[in-house]
Amino acid sequence: xxxxxxxxxxxxxxxxxxxxxxxxxxxxxxxxxxxxxxxxxxxxxxxxxxxxxxxxxxxxxxxxxxxxxxxxxxxxxxxxxxxxxxxxxxxxxxx
Numbered sequence: 260x261x262x263x264x265x266x267x268x269x270x271x272x273x274x275x276x277x278x279x280x281x282x283x284x285x286x287x288x289x290x291x292x293x294x295x296x297x298x299x300x301x302x303x304x305x306x307x308x309x310x311x312x313x314x315x316x317x318x319x320x321x322x323x324x325x326x327x328x329x330x331x332x333x334x335x336x337x338x339x340x341x342x343x344x345x346x347x348x349x350x351x352x353x354x
Contacts, residue, residue: 262309269302290353297351300344307337 314330
């Protein structure tokens with residue numbers, strides 16, 4: 260549930276102070292980023308993390324290894340995608 264709540268907060272374009280790395284930037288550096296767009300993107304990633312955790316929990320309840328494998332693969336893909344997407348192309352920088 261905390262991941263769902265975190266996703267809801269971020270999807271509204273708020274909660275940037277909760278993002279690791281962003282909250283450590285100086286105010287001058289923060290002014291160079293589109294904060295609401297960054298929050299909305301991370302909110303979508305958090306929905307994916309929440310779904311993958313639900314799949315992993317369902318695998319335990321249903322005694323199905325398939326759900327566990329799908330949940331782990333989805334989580335790893337989301338992490339790799341988020342890292343590559345946010346760190347390439349200056350997508351969230353204001354020019």
